[in-house]
Amino acid sequence: MLFTIISANTFESHKEIRLAIRLLNLLAPATILFIAVVLLIDPVSQLSAANKTSLGQLPYALALVVALLAYGFNRNQILFATLNLISAYLMIQLGLQVSLDQPNAYVLFSILSILLPINITFIATYSERGLFTPLGLTRLAGVLIGYLLLGLLWSNGALATQLPNLPTNMFEMFFAERFLSNMSAVFYGVALLTTLIYFVTQRGHGSAGVLISLVASLFMFIWFDLPNVSTLLVTAALIAMGIAVLQSSHKMAYLDELTEIPARRALQDKLATLGKRYTLAMVDIDHFKKFNDTYGHDIGDQVLRMVAAKLASVSGGGKAYRYGGEEFTLVFPGKDEAQALPFIEQLRELIANYPLYIRGDQRPEDEKRGAQMRKQKETSDHTNVTISIGVCEKTDEYLDASEVMKQADKSLYEAKNNGRNQSVAAHYKPETPKRRRTRKDYV
Numbered sequence: 001m002l003f004t005i006i007s008a009n010t011f012e013s014h015k016e017i018r019l020a021i022r023l024l025n026l027l028a029p030a031t032i033l034f035i036a037v038v039l040l041i042d043p044v045s046q047l048s049a050a051n052k053t054s055l056g057q058l059p060y061a062l063a064l065v066v067a068l069l070a071y072g073f074n075r076n077q078i079l080f081a082t083l084n085l086i087s088a089y090l091m092i093q094l095g096l097q098v099s100l101d102q103p104n105a106y107v108l109f110s111i112l113s114i115l116l117p118i119n120i121t122f123i124a125t126y127s128e129r130g131l132f133t134p135l136g137l138t139r140l141a142g143v144l145i146g147y148l149l150l151g152l153l154w155s156n157g158a159l160a161t162q163l164p165n166l167p168t169n170m171f172e173m174f175f176a177e178r179f180l181s182n183m184s185a186v187f188y189g190v191a192l193l194t195t196l197i198y199f200v201t202q203r204g205h206g207s208a209g210v211l212i213s214l215v216a217s218l219f220m221f222i223w224f225d226l227p228n229v230s231t232l233l234v235t236a237a238l239i240a241m242g243i244a245v246l247q248s249s250h251k252m253a254y255l256d257e258l259t260e261i262p263a264r265r266a267l268q269d270k271l272a273t274l275g276k277r278y279t280l281a282m283v284d285i286d287h288f289k290k291f292n293d294t295y296g297h298d299i300g301d302q303v304l305r306m307v308a309a310k311l312a313s314v315s316g317g318g319k320a321y322r323y324g325g326e327e328f329t330l331v332f333p334g335k336d337e338a339q340a341l342p343f344i345e346q347l348r349e350l351i352a353n354y355p356l357y358i359r360g361d362q363r364p365e366d367e368k369r370g371a372q373m374r375k376q377k378e379t380s381d382h383t384n385v386t387i388s389i390g391v392c393e394k395t396d397e398y399l400d401a402s403e404v405m406k407q408a409d410k411s412l413y414e415a416k417n418n419g420r421n422q423s424v425a426a427h428y429k430p431e432t433p434k435r436r437r438t439r440k441d442y443v
């Protein structure tokens with residue numbers, strides 16, 4: 001039977017807020033860089049001709065770095081977006097540093113402002129695949145081929161002859177006095193919609209990088225008459241895309257994929273920075289195997305996410321990490337066991353009192369019955385998960401954090417043997433009541 005968690009105050013609460021924060025976080029570096037571009041347009045226009053020429057070379061160097069980074073970390077969406085942007089930049093530097101009144105330049109500008117968003121629309125839909133695969137190489141060729149053809153026609157002066165054949169909506173400007181033709185505006189509209197949909201659904205650094213390259217190129221065309229605007233915007237976009245590659249690789253290494261809390265590698269780094277006084281708590285979900293066996297691995301995963309989310313809300317200066325499997329570690333820098341225990345107990349109670357309403361796969365046949373069932377869930381059977389915790393503070397007995405952790409593990413074993421759903425500290429043992437200890441025993 002297939003089971004689903006239908007918990008009332010689900011741990012998915014505030015989902016929209018968390019999604020919005022995540023999306024804003026992904027775009028934060030680019031936003032700051034784009035603001036910097038707006039502020040820099042005027043000062044940069046005052047630079048000497050020699051400095052402007054040097055500045056104009058910066059995007060090529062940056063593109064090389066970002067492309068190598070993206071390739072190294074297997075972020076091919078960002079690699080393609082970088083190649084797309086830098087190819088367009090190259091064409092602008094080669095062919096569009098003259099008046100757009102010249103037919104060859106005007107046709108180049110018109111086609112470029114369409115080719116760029118078309119490429120981005122395709123790149124936005126790409127899933128990560130190896131570059132040196134038939135698909136990867138086809139995509140790479142797809143990004144570059146338009147620029148190669150355009151460059152060839154432009155260098156032969158063949159574009160000028162096409163001017164009478166251009167449709168009128170490539171001449172009419174979408175905004176009065178702005179350099180975005182009606183046709184280009186349509187392609188940018190489609191590209192913006194596509195990249196936004198993928199950005200919101202994927203929420204990854206790859207889709208953020210693609211969106212950033214699109215927005216930079218859009219403003220590059222809109223403000224085409226401003227001096228150095230292409231150099232500044234392409235530079236800003238490439239820096240933001242480079243940051244996106246680094247952030248995504250950092251996330252891959254340090255965040256646990258399932259629970260999205262810091263993973264063991266992050267814990268190792270944290271342990272190396274701890275001072276003389278700290279407390280570690282090893283947390284283990286009780287009877288998790290039984291839970292998995294009864295409800296299936298997917299529900300087990302959801303429970304892991306719920307427990308991780310609760311542990312991540314730890315107060316008292318603590319921080320939660322996924323140690324591995326159904327084990328977590330809490331780190332309390334600067335605190336001894338007695339100081340950390342109230343916060344640990346608070347989490348234990350929070351998780352133990354959290355009702356999990358789980359239903360089988362007999363879906364209601366009609367809406368009315370479904371609503372009835374949802375109402376009933378308040379009174380229907382629910383289950384809870386509990387955790388056991390072993391706690392140990394750093395004292396002179398232990399040489400390093402790994403020894404403290406070993407001791408916390410022993411205390412965890414004791415907590416399991418004592419009946420689970422409790423915390424046991426290695427040193428701090430207040431007068432033992434006959435009943436199970438609660439948070440109040442520690443405050």
Ligand SMILES: Nc1nc2c(ncn2[C@@H]2O[C@H](COP(=O)(O)OP(=O)(O)OP(=O)(O)O)[C@@H](O)[C@H]2O)c(=O)[nH]1
Nearest residue numbers: 284285286287288289290292297298300301325326
């Ligand atoms: N769903 C899911 N299960 C996992 C994951 N990692 C480990 N597990 C399961 O966690 C269970 C751990 O079980 P045990 O170590 O035997 O312990 P337990 O059943 O929790 O029992 P006690 O610790 O003695 O209370 C195993 O069934 C693993 O398959 C995971 O990422 N997802």
